[in-house]
Amino acid sequence: MTNTGKPMVKQIIAQELALDSYLTTMLAEIPPTEVIEQQERQLKISPKLKPAVVVQEKTRTKNQAEKLVKQITTLPTPVAVKPLAIMPDYAQDAFSALFFKVGNLVLAAPLTDLARTMKFEAKVTKIPQQPVWFMGLLPDKNTQIGILNMAYLVQGKSRAAQRSYAHKPLQNVIVTLDGNWGLACDEVLTITKVQPDKVRWRTDKQKKPWLVGTIIDELVAIVDINALVPQRKRKNNR
Amino acid sequence: MSDGNQNDPIMQWVTFRLGEEKYGINVMQVQEVLRVSEIAPVPGAPTYVLGIINLRGNVVTVIDTRNRFGLMSKEQDDATRIVIIETDQHIIGIMVDSVAEVVDLKASEIETAPNVGNEESSKYIQGVTSRDNELLILVDLNKFLSDEENAELDMF
Numbered sequence: 420m421t422n423t424g425k426p427m428v429k430q431i432i433a434q435e436l437a438l439d440s441y442l443t444t445m446l447a448e449i450p451p452t453e454v455i456e457q458q459e460r461q462l463k464i465s466p467k468l469k470p471a472v473v474v475q476e477k478t479r480t481k482n483q484a485e486k487l488v489k490q491i492t493t494l495p496t497p498v499a500v501k502p503l504a505i506m507p508d509y510a511q512d513a514f515s516a517l518f519f520k521v522g523n524l525v526l527a528a529p530l531t532d533l534a535r536t537m538k539f540e541a542k543v544t545k546i547p548q549q550p551v552w553f554m555g556l557l558p559d560k561n562t563q564i565g566i567l568n569m570a571y572l573v574q575g576k577s578r579a580a581q582r583s584y585a586h587k588p589l590q591n592v593i594v595t596l597d598g599n600w601g602l603a604c605d606e607v608l609t610i611t612k613v614q615p616d617k618v619r620w621r622t623d624k625q626k627k628p629w630l631v632g633t634i635i636d637e638l639v640a641i642v643d644i645n646a647l648v649p650q651r652k653r654k655n656n657r
Numbered sequence: 658m659s660d661g662n663q664n665d666p667i668m669q670w671v672t673f674r675l676g677e678e679k680y681g682i683n684v685m686q687v688q689e690v691l692r693v694s695e696i697a698p699v700p701g702a703p704t705y706v707l708g709i710i711n712l713r714g715n716v717v718t719v720i721d722t723r724n725r726f727g728l729m730s731k732e733q734d735d736a737t738r739i740v741i742i743e744t745d746q747h748i749i750g751i752m753v754d755s756v757a758e759v760v761d762l763k764a765s766e767i768e769t770a771p772n773v774g775n776e777e778s779s780k781y782i783q784g785v786t787s788r789d790n791e792l793l794i795l796v797d798l799n800k801f802l803s804d805e806e807n808a809e810l811d812m813f
Binding site: 550 | 725726728790794
């Protein structure tokens with residue numbers, strides 16, 4: 420009988436690594452030029468460096484080698500995380516998500532977190548000395564919506580700052596459910612049902628807590644719109 | 658403060674422009690509005706200080722409001738004005754692109770502006786109100802300069 424379990428595990432690991440690599444590349448900040456130059460300089464001088472660890476093959480006895488092999492073969496297999504424990508409430512069943520674009524990045528947000536989308540039809544009033552990602556206030560009926568530049572929040576300052584927003588302004592706003600905040604993006608694409616089992620849900624949210632998971636087939640990141648509005652700002656009494 | 662309903666008092670605000678935005682300051686704190694005259698630079702002054710002027714024998718420090726608000730600097734023109742204001746601690750001049758008008762606002766018309774920066778960055782923004790299809794940003798002149806900055810002005 421052939422064991423089909425191992426190739427499948429390998430395939431899943433390979434998929435996860437590919438997803439990690441993809442998301443890291445898309446969402447990572449660009450390192451400053453000085454860092455790159457410094458790394459290049461280090462690479463140029465690296466042949467002169469001595470290896471950090473010298474493996475002494477001769478000293479390893481047969482017994483030690485057997486012990487090592489045993490240790491490796493008896494490594495505990497990783498415990499699978501129960502998907503239901505890490506999935507948000509809205510994902511207990513198929514859920515509708517709004518797909519939108521920020522730069523060349525396609526993202527999705529569950530409809531349960533959103534009030535509506537709108538175009539920039541009125542003037543956005545800038546408030547002095549606010550962070551670069553806070554675009555200003557947009558009048559809406561009898562209130563003002565605080566507009567946040569989603570490119571800065573999602574892609575990081577270094578990448579977002581490369582774009583000229585005067586020449587290529589963000590066109591659309593996604594309004595949070597409480598109506599207080601609007602996240603500016605380039606394009607609102609579509610609304611689609613997402614099957615929870617087609618999503619790779621993130622288990623570790625210490626970094627980028629707003630990144631909830633990835634729709635595997637489309638390689639689209641699912642974002643928590645409320646978590647994108649930084650904590651202290653949401654506490655602010657409006 | 659003007660009269661009006663005691664529960665909803667009316668205040669008058671002098672409005673001015675800086676860049677594309679319109680700001681309002683409490684009329685009770687405005688002493689006068691001047692055309693730009695000669696401003697003498699002060700050596701070692703912080704970047705937000707344009708210099709000093711002689712106002713009928715009194716030395717008044719003129720603040721570069723664009724710099725204070727983090728806006729790009731702009732050449733002075735015919736519309737540029739220095740608004741002489743009285744804060745809790747000083748009489749200072751603030752240079753603005755132009756002075757617009759005096760408007761009456763009910764307290765209930767003023768909304769709190771969200772502060773997304775750090776505590777210090779925009780504490781002088783008292784609120785906002787919608788008027789003539791645009792937002793008017795109301796500035797609390799008593800918080801326009803920090804205690805440290807006020808102390809610095811004492812040295813001029």
